[in-house]
Structure formats: structure tokens, C-alpha cells
Amino acid sequence: MGDQQFKHAVEITLKVIGGKWKPVILCHLTEGVKRFGELKRDMPDITQKMLTQQLRELEQDGIIDRKVYTQVPPKVEYSLTDYGSTIKEVLNVMSRWGVKHQRRSGSAATDGR
Template identity: 50%
Template sequence: MKKQGYTCGLDAAVDVVGGKWKALILWALHYAPLRFGELKRSVPGISEKMLIQQLREMETYGLVHREVHHQVPPKVEYSLTEFGHSLNTALIPLGDWGEKHMRTIEAIPRG
């Protein structure tokens, strides 16, 4: 998380959603709140440690709300805040672009 000023709006947005996992977590929470295990299953390949770290960062930014239900066994649900929904809405065109160009992107040799 940056503590200094941003050079433009894209700089600020990339700071908030940067990395491989945050956009995928946002998308997984798009339709309904999820418990931790459900969220982990919805984001294939993410480790428990990384999911915890990303959720904490997203809570700090105000994208995700963590609600603890006091029951036995304990139940914790994660949901998008209004701020998180607004970012998800902004990411939809980027996802559409990725869908349209996925074959081209997959064909690019990486070393």
C-alpha cells in the first residue's frame, strides 16, 4: 500500500487491485457473501496464507467486509462493500477484454 501521492487515477486503482489474486477474490464475492472455505474453493490455486493476506489488505482498503457470526462453530463471512462493488464494476470491461483476447495472450511465449 502506497503512502505517497499517486501520479494518476490508474496508479491509484492498480495500487488497490494489484497482484494476481485481488481481482479474482472480488469476482468470487460478486454475487453473494462467502465463508473462508467457500472463497478459497472459488479462487483456484490460492493458498490459505495468501488468501488471508489478500483479504486483510482488501479490508484495509475498505473493499471487503468481514462479518463474524458468534455461534458454534464460529462462522465468518466475507462480502463486498459498496466500494468493492464499484471496483468490480470497473473491472468488468477489463475481463471482457481478456475474454476477447485470451487465445492471443495464451499464445505469447514466456521465458
């Protein structure tokens, strides 16, 4: 697992879903279609600018779909693409590891509070 191909593949994955917000956005979208305002409410600490930027990057990478309805006021919905749905497996592994780490380290030290 320590070979160059492994390291390169991990690097590619992190370029697509890495960072503070993309995994959180993807977790919310595993629940189904969400509007921008719903995502913002579910993640009160993210700025509108950052949410917009992260959604655009995920859309460019083919992970999420952005559907715009021509109505007043405008309505935009986000969802995982079929390809994006394959990330659920990675998120599940991350979640299990996070639970183990939290138990090992103590909940107060790792929950960000």
C-alpha cells in the same frame, strides 16, 4: 489520457486491486456473500495464508466487509461493501478485454495451461 493524473490514478487503482489474486477474489464476491472456505474452494491454487492476507488488505481499503459470527465453530463471511461494489464496472471492462485478448492470441496461449 497519458498525463500524470491519469498515470497516478491507475497506480492507485492497482495498489488497491492489483496482483494475481485480488481481482479473482473480487469476482467471486460479486456473486454475493462468501465464507472463507467457499473462497478457498473456488480458488484452489491460492494458499490459505495468501487468501487471508489479500482479504485483510481489501478489508483495510474498505472494499470488502468481514462479518464474524460468535458461534462454535466460528463463522466468518465476506462481502463487497457498497463502495466495493463500484469495482464491478472495472472488473467488467477487464473481463471484456480478457475475452478479446484470448481470441486474438488463441485460447491455449493465454489460459495458463
